[in-house]
Amino acid sequence: MRLTILSENYTPFSLKLRGEHGFSVLIENDGGQFLYDTSQVQLEDVKGYLKELIREDGVELFAPAHCTGIHTIIDFYTEFKDITKPAFCGSVFEI
Numbered sequence: 001m002r003l004t005i006l007s008e009n010y011t012p013f014s015l016k017l018r019g020e021h022g023f024s025v026l027i028e029n030d031g032g033q034f035l036y037d038t039s040q041v042q043l044e045d046v047k048g049y050l051k052e053l054i055r056e057d058g059v060e061l062f063a064p065a066h067c068t069g070i071h072t073i074i075d076f077y078t079e080f081k082d083i084t085k086p087a088f089c090g091s092v093f094e095i
Contacts, residue, residue: 002028006037006046022065026053032060036087047072054080063087 007024024037035054053059062080064073065087077084 004028006035006050026059033057034061034063035059036061036063038065038087047075051076051079054083059083061085 004026005024006026007022009021009023022038024035027034027036035050050062054062060083062076062084063086064076064084073084073086077086
């Protein structure tokens with residue numbers, strides 16, 4: 001299994017990056033690639049990259065949470081209806 005952290009709330013000042021409340025991770029295993037996301041509005045900054053990742057790398061599950069924002073969730077759902085499964089309190093995903 002491979003985990004790639006895309007967003008989380010700790011960013012060392014020395015890296016000159018912006019942190020945010022939330023968490024986003026790409027999970028890769030023998031069953032496929034799965035994107036779990038609870039990041040905030042800054043997802044707008046990387047939306048193009050995520051769409052490219054989903055298209056080109058065969059992500060099989062995109063699980064945005066309420067922090068992602070309803071407009072962004074709807075945008076992804078419109079384009080990736082089969083793999084977008086919004087995550088809510090108590091959501092369980094088998095991967």
